[in-house]
Every structure is written in C-alpha cells, then in structure tokens.
Amino acid sequence: MATVPDVRSVAAVEESNPMQSAPFVIRRVRCETDDTFTVELEPLGEKKEYSFSPGQFNMVYVFGVGEIPISISGDPEIPQLLVHTTRAVGTVTKAMAKLRRGDVLGIRGPYGVPWPVEKAYGHDIVIVAGGIGLAPLRPALYHVISHRERFGKVVLLYGTRTPADILFRAELENWRARFDLDIFVTVDRAMSGWKGNVGVVTTMIPKAPFDPRDSVAMICGPEIMMRFTAMEMAKRGLDSDSVFVSLERNMKCGIGLCGHCQFGPVFVCKDGPVFPYTQVKDMLLKREI
Ligand SMILES: Cc1cc2nc3c(=O)[nH]c(=O)nc-3n(C[C@H](O)[C@H](O)[C@H](O)COP(=O)(O)OP(=O)(O)OC[C@H]3O[C@@H](n4cnc5c(N)ncnc54)[C@H](O)[C@@H]3O)c2cc1C
Numbered sequence: 471m472a473t474v475p476d477v478r479s480v481a482a483v484e485e486s487n488p489m490q491s492a493p494f495v496i497r498r499v500r501c502e503t504d505d506t507f508t509v510e511l512e513p514l515g516e517k518k519e520y521s522f523s524p525g526q527f528n529m530v531y532v533f534g535v536g537e538i539p540i541s542i543s544g545d546p547e548i549p550q551l552l553v554h555t556t557r558a559v560g561t562v563t564k565a566m567a568k569l570r571r572g573d574v575l576g577i578r579g580p581y582g583v584p585w586p587v588e589k590a591y592g593h594d595i596v597i598v599a600g601g602i603g604l605a606p607l608r609p610a611l612y613h614v615i616s617h618r619e620r621f622g623k624v625v626l627l628y629g630t631r632t633p634a635d636i637l638f639r640a641e642l643e644n645w646r647a648r649f650d651l652d653i654f655v656t657v658d659r660a661m662s663g664w665k666g667n668v669g670v671v672t673t674m675i676p677k678a679p680f681d682p683r684d685s686v687a688m689i690c691g692p693e694i695m696m697r698f699t700a701m702e703m704a705k706r707g708l709d710s711d712s713v714f715v716s717l718e719r720n721m722k723c724g725i726g727l728c729g730h731c732q733f734g735p736v737f738v739c740k741d742g743p744v745f746p747y748t749q750v751k752d753m754l755l756k757r758e759i
C-alpha cells in the first residue's frame with residue numbers, strides 16, 4: 471500500500487497551488503499486456519467528477535518516487551472515472567505498475583491541447599495508432615462513437631510489434647463488429663495462430679476506406695511511425711493541414727513554467743502535446759531534447 475503524504479482535496483488544490491497534486495484512489499487495475507496496465511481512479515474529497523478533452527494528459531505522481539506525464543485513456547463522457555494506460559519502462563512507471571486497488575496517486579491536470587475532434591465534424595476521420603499510442607487516441611474514439619452521426623467514415627489503423635502487444639483487445643473486437651466503424655489491426659511480426667494483417671501500420675494506408683479529399687487524420691505512436699504515416703497520408707492526397715500528431719517530450723512542470731519540454735518557441739506541455747503536423751514536422755526529425 472502506497473503511503474499518502476500531505477495532499478488535500480481536489481477542490482482545495484485547484485483553488486491554490488497548480489503544482490500540487492490532488493489525491494485519487496485506484497478503484498481498479500487491469501493488465502493489458504506484459505508491460506502495460508490500465509488504472510481506473512476516483513478523486514478523493516468532495517469533487518466527484520473529472521472533466522477532460524480527448525488527447526489531454528495529467529501529471530501523475532507516484533508518492534515518494536516521482537511525477538510523470540500520462541495521457542488520459544478513458545471516456546470523456548464518463549467524468550466520474552479517470553483512466554490512465556501506462557507502459558512500465560522506467561523508475562516511475564514501474565513503481566506505478568506495483569500499485570493496487572485502494573492505493574492513492576497524486577494527479578495534476580488535465581493539461582495540454584486536445585485532439586481537434588470538432589474539426590473532423592462532417593468529414594471522414596482516420597485515427598492511426600502505434601503501440602501505446604492507442605491510449606491517448608482512445609478518448610477521441612469514444613467521442614466519435616458517442617457522436618457517430620457527426621462524422622463521415624471512421625477508420626482506425628492500429629499497429630503493434632506482435633499480437634501480444636495489442637491493447638484493449640475486447641474493445642477492438644466490439645468496435646470491429648460495428649458496421650459503422652472500419653477497424654484494421656496489423657502486427658510487425660506474427661506468431662502462430664495470428665490470422666490478421668502483418669506489416670507496419672503505414673502499409674494499410676493506401677487501401678484504407680476514407681476519402682483523402684475530405685478527411686482529418688490523428689496520429690499517435692513512435693515519432694518515426696508518425697513521420698512515415700504523415701508522408702503516406704500526403705501520398706494518398708490528404709492535405710497536410712488536416713494531419714495532427716501527439717508529441718512526447720520530457721516534462722517537469724507540465725504547465726509551461728520550467729522550459730523542460732521547450733523546442734524553439736514551442737512548449738510541448740502547453741502548446742501541445744497535439745499539434746498540426748505542419749507545425750512540428752521538423753521536430754520529428756530531432757531526437758528527444
Ligand atoms: C504528453 C505525454 C503523454 C504521455 N502519455 C503516456 C501514456 O498515456 N502512457 C504511457 O505509458 N506513457 C506516456 N507518456 C510517456 C511517459 O511519460 C514516460 O514513459 C515516463 O515519463 C517514463 O518515466 P519513468 O520514470 O518510468 O522512466 P525513466 O526512468 O525516466 O526512463 C527509464 C528508461 O525508459 C526509457 N523511456 C522513457 N520513456 C519511454 C517511453 N515513452 N518509451 C520507451 N522508453 C522510454 C528511457 O529512455 C530510459 O532508458 C507520455 C509522455 C508525454 C510527454
């Protein structure tokens with residue numbers, strides 16, 4: 471059980487120091503893959519709802535270990551439940567992976583510029599995800615599904631390294647069963663028993679069922695994948711102004727104060743993490759700052 475330091479209720483924190491976390495209790499932990507897990511959280515204290523927009527992130531504090539940015543992966547129409555899906559890669563994420571129901575995390579947020587889902591109203595929407603990149607895009611999919619009539623075709627292209635790395639399997643199956651969503655999954659390397667597509671996610675773009683003259687694309691995954699996806703979208707004829715990507719950079723404050731995530735005039739935490747591809751395409755050629 472994690473120890474809980476001096477934290478106050480969500481309402482009290484919002485009224486004072488924006489750098490101080492509010493306590494959220496873990497209601498459920500779900501194992502997604504070998505190294506990736508989802509936690510469902512509820513705020514402690516009087517405020518029982520947590521509104522956010524698809525694509526926003528929180529600074530998540532594992533008490534006594536450290537604080538990291540993690541996107542919100544839940545449904546924006548269910549504000550009673552805060553959901554984060556995290557891959558255990560280092561100190562903080564591995565400590566977070568050990569937490570269980572009843573443990574408490576510190577949360578600051580939501581921060582950042584969301585996916586421009588409204589821009590896709592009346593148009594086709596193409597969501598392209600690589601690996602853990604499906605987590606920050608899932609709230610956008612929930613939004614699209616809740617307001618399905620506002621969009622033209624809805625296409626999800628999702629790629630992972632192996633079948634064992636596929637996130638949200640049951641949900642993907644449910645979405646695939648719907649006649650009004652086009653869901654395509656591919657893996658870089660197949661294992662025996664895999665009957666689906668094999669190949670990187672960009673190989674699915676040429677034949678994906680959307681109208682490139684009337685679509686908005688949202689891409690999240692490793693930077694090289696986002697770069698090649700944007701290039702394939704351009705080859706299909708999609709206007710680069712209609713392509714959006716979500717960037718990951720090291721962050722400390724998350725609110726534009728420390729300069730840790732700064733690249734030229736851009737602060738990834740407050741000007742992003744979601745950007746028009748045209749604005750950040752040079753950044754995608756650079757390594758982590
Ligand atoms: C806006 C934003 C949203 C994010 N959303 C999510 C999310 O929804 N889910 C999620 O799992 N992560 C997300 N991340 C990434 C997450 O913040 C990092 O994985 C985390 O900060 C790593 O902290 P750590 O202390 O566990 O690792 P560290 O101890 O800092 O790093 C340990 C090792 O892991 C490597 N490493 C660090 N980050 C990554 C990474 N992302 N992938 C692979 N290796 C890495 C480091 O290079 C280092 O070698 C997001 C990042 C940003 C900026």
Ligand code: FES
Nearest residue numbers: 724726728729739
């Ligand atoms: S993380 Fe501090 S300015 Fe962006």
